[in-house]
Amino acid sequence: MRLINRRPSREAALLLAVVPFVLLLLLYLWASAARLADNPADKLLPWPSAIIEQVRVLALEPDRRTGDVLLWSDTAASLARLALGLALATVVAALVGIAIGLVPLVGALLSYFVAALAMIPPLAILPILLILLGTGEASKVGLVALGTAPVMIRDLALRVRALPEELIIKAQTLGASSWQLALRIVWPMAAPRLVDALRLQLGPAWLFLIAAEAIAATEGLGYRIFLVRRYLAMDIILPYVAWITLLAFASDRLLALLSRRLFPWAQPRA
């Protein structure tokens, strides 16, 4: 049988999916063991037991200086910034994206402007944000929002323009005003795409958040990683990176689930 026609069973597919993760783990264990054999005090590739002990301290014991349990206070701070920044970007994208896509006059006014904004590397404006908004929460939330909003606006505007013209005309023959058309037809039909755009922006949002926290913060997952980097504390950095990955993955799945619940009509025929 040809290779392209050989399909794994459910169990085999699951097994295959696990293989790369296991390989990576084995590679790490081998490298860690080799380094520890040379130098038992090596800090670069700590043995899993050392990492687990460190995670236990981070997740369960209050910090001696602040009294916070670091993992949870860092997570809460980062998630709050991320959620606020993404919420801002989503609201702006919904309003501006629909206006650009639906109203030709607004499109003529703003579509090139937003396209130009989207080309600015967000990290290049981080210094500007730090100068203008200070080193508090506003600059970090602002970077997440500014970094993700232009792409979401453009995505939604394209989506609105791609709606079948027949439906827009049909709504007008039913007596819809421009406003009613936006509210009852275009917004609900574009909403699933907005959730998809949000999911795709989760990765960039984490990037901007960690960059902002690395430069100016007093707590947060990105702040912690860059703080302990000075002590080569790989036993903290590695679990933090894994934790961030898990959070990002979980929020993506959560949004996908939300989309299926909210927009049953947009799902492919069962």
Place this chain on the structure above:
Amino acid sequence: MSRIEVQGLWKSYGDRVVLERVSLVIEPGSLVAIVGASGCGKSTFLRILLGSERPSRGRVLLDGAPLPAEPGPDRGIVFQRYTVFPHLSVLDNVVLGLEFGKSRLLGRLFGARRQQAREKAAAILARVGLGHVLDAWPHQLSGGMQQRLALAQALIVEPRILLLDEPFGALDPGIRAEARALLLELWAEREMTVVMVTHDLAEAFQLGTRVLVFDKVRRDPQVPERYGATVTYDLPGYNRFRPRLERPLPHASLPATGGF
């Protein structure tokens, strides 16, 4: 019911002439079927009546007044595809037409007024044979049911003119016959003028009180886009059922207009 008067209509896109010298009068209450080859401009003509395209030259009068330059609730439309809103249930697709007119700000009715609108919508859905699927999503309906939903949706706002762009073109033959019969009944029940574009000649004569054939009368083999189509035949259809007309239609006895 409305009288449509088309005077010296031309439509061109750049150098490409689609329609030329179209002049005709559509009497109130008639069911006009427009036939012609693909690309002959019959759908363009329909979109001009709809208001989503504007004539390059000439004008269209609706009961003596110039046609509004955008689609409106006086002219309903049923397209061949993308006819209903996928994000609304069958019932809400029809209720929508009542909500737009009665709730300017939200486009949505609540409480007793919503209940009233739902009952009115349910009645018309029952009339087109969709009374049993009010809560279904449009994608759960067959093609024929979707077109019947589109008809109900267009009729709830009581348009004076109903425009149909190959409404049954994508349906299976048996379903198509049912849909045609339904259209005839609805037309007979209501005071409305119907203009239907089709590429099916038999359908045009079966349904129409009048059949217009669009074709080019001038051709340039080197530059086919030089000349547009016009009405080459203007014939009475087999549909003799004119329930609400006070006087006989004059066009039936007139010779074809617009041709050479």
